[in-house]
Amino acid sequence: MEPGTRVGPYEIRERIGEGGMATVYKVWHTGLHRFEALKVPRQSSVSTDSEFVQRLLVEARIAAQLFHPHIVAIHNVSEPEAPIQFFAMDLVAGYDLDALLERRGRLSIHESLSILRHVAEALDYAHIHGVVHRDVKPGNILLQEVSDPGGWMAKVVDFGISRAAEDTGGTKLTKSGMIVGTPEYMSPEQAGSGEPVDFRTDIYSLGIVAYQMLCGRVPFTASEGVSRMSILMNMCATCRARPSSTSPTCRWPPTTRC
16 A cells, blocks of 8 residues: 555555555554554465455454553554454564664673563463464564663564464364464474363474573574474474573583484
8 A cells, every 4th residue: 555545534645665465554553643553464474365354354353452651552443344354452662673683793781681571471371261362473572772771662463363364274284285383483282292281382493582682593493495484393302402592691401312
């Protein structure tokens, strides 16, 4: 959508992000006179377009009940019959953890603990209220620089998007074969182990994020030219590399086993 386009009470100002399932715009709320972020689902994201979009909006309404300083708040969700489906949320001034890691490689233990503490608090709050994120990864952790000792204020975004796609696809892979979720951060139960998915999947994914922040890489990867499905196979069949093998500053307890 072009700048100036009206969507409900919002005026599009600029596109600020795009993923496999939605496009994000910076918008001006003409009634409240403030900037927000508007997420518009992409109709081509899964084979069952209409069902996916409606499921996504249901998940957005569930996530809108979460009020926590480290969760990006959702303010508005479009009606099912609206010509353009959307949900509006806080506009976070900053960038995501993925961008920070791409620029820095790895973070200090002090910085990592600060970010992990914020994300863990957000997930714990969501789990207490019966909500599982299911796609915890650096791209879904937004950061703002602050003067606190840790240097960052972290906020978690996009609760339920992975769940919406899984439900409409009927499996962990959609009917078109697209992977739902991000293989590098998915838990074994999401990867097809057959175990039920519950709040523990978020804890596992947060552990992968912690590993990446400290070591500068994720523990399970696929070599160039190899399908990302091999990441899921490696995750279920192999042991992760010890952090000390990738970073001398990361010492792993010698008693730890795979």
